[in-house]
Amino acid sequence: MPALPRALVTGLIDDAAVFPPAHLSLVAALNQHHTHRTGPYADLVGPLLLPPDMVEPAAQLWSGTGADTPLGLVVVSRPGGDLTALREAAETAVTDDRLDLRGVELGWRADWRNAGIDAPQIVLELPRGLEQALALTDAATAIAEAGPLDPRVLVKFRTGETPAWPWPDENELAEVLSGVVAMAVPVKLTGGLHHAIRGEHPLPDAPGVTAPQHGFLNILAAVAAAATGMPRPVLATWLTTRDAAPLVEALAALTPAAVSRVRGLFTAYGCCAVTDPIAGLLALGLLQEETSA
Numbered sequence: 001m002p003a004l005p006r007a008l009v010t011g012l013i014d015d016a017a018v019f020p021p022a023h024l025s026l027v028a029a030l031n032q033h034h035t036h037r038t039g040p041y042a043d044l045v046g047p048l049l050l051p052p053d054m055v056e057p058a059a060q061l062w063s064g065t066g067a068d069t070p071l072g073l074v075v076v077s078r079p080g081g082d083l084t085a086l087r088e089a090a091e092t093a094v095t096d097d098r099l100d101l102r103g104v105e106l107g108w109r110a111d112w113r114n115a116g117i118d119a120p121q122i123v124l125e126l127p128r129g130l131e132q133a134l135a136l137t138d139a140a141t142a143i144a145e146a147g148p149l150d151p152r153v154l155v156k157f158r159t160g161e162t163p164a165w166p167w168p169d170e171n172e173l174a175e176v177l178s179g180v181v182a183m184a185v186p187v188k189l190t191g192g193l194h195h196a197i198r199g200e201h202p203l204p205d206a207p208g209v210t211a212p213q214h215g216f217l218n219i220l221a222a223v224a225a226a227a228t229g230m231p232r233p234v235l236a237t238w239l240t241t242r243d244a245a246p247l248v249e250a251l252a253a254l255t256p257a258a259v260s261r262v263r264g265l266f267t268a269y270g271c272c273a274v275t276d277p278i279a280g281l282l283a284l285g286l287l288q289e290e291t292s293a
Helices: 026-038 052-065 083-095 131-145 170-182 216-227 232-240 244-252 256-265 275-283
Strands: 013-015 045-050 071-076 099-107 121-125 152-158 187-190 199-203 206-213 266-271
Touching: 013 026, 026 045, 026 052, 045 052, 045 099, 052 071, 052 083, 052 099, 071 083, 083 099, 121 131, 131 152, 131 170, 152 170, 170 187, 170 216, 170 232, 216 232, 216 244, 216 256, 216 266, 256 266
Parallel strands: 013 045, 013 266, 045 071, 071 099, 099 121, 121 152, 152 187, 187 266
Antiparallel strands: 199 206
8 A cells, every 4th residue: 555644644643541441540541651652653642631630640640651851731621521620720731841731622612711721722522413513613713813822722523432422423524524624623533533444343341342433544534525625425435435445545645735734624633542543554554663754
């Protein structure tokens, strides 16, 4: 297969090891994250995602991993979470030189601006249903109104199943991707993206059970198609493809400008086991054994 542009996957995978289904302890997650950040594929791995109550302990424990640089992290509050706790955790991360705050994530709500949260990025998790268009329009408005010193606003969409969140199929995901691209709102994804290619994969918390899961190469191809004006049915076709060859061929053919455009729109996704997608790329022969210079 042709090689993928390294920039297409650089910083693509945020480390969500403390979140389900991995549920690693903070100590284990910090040690594992340090290993990722110093390993041969460090350039693929983004910041560590932590809930507000783990931020201060993480600052105290990070040096115990042997790290000599601050911990890059994003503070994550699930929809309906305590925004006061989120704001205070962000303030802790900003003032502690052992930490490097990259952003915060919270569920979209109409009054999110009133929370007084200051961070390099504010990521608003999109709801489903009628409020989704309102949330996306609100995020687009915030981006349009932002001054040069204001935080950059992104949105987030959940691609994996949870007890309260049914798996979004290719048509729903295509609609979300089409919407964010059309409105020029960068998007992060989370949940279920352990595999490079769409398929029926085992559920980590249900032994012996498989279910459809999206592939991150499928999503990259769909975003690339959306960026060129392709309609939602075309995006859905890319999202359902289970053959790696056409996906890799399409992605390998992207120009540097197109790669930059795709990653400016699809900035990252959270994964609780970042070695899974890296192993998938290695199995397809799409990664070199060393990081790019």
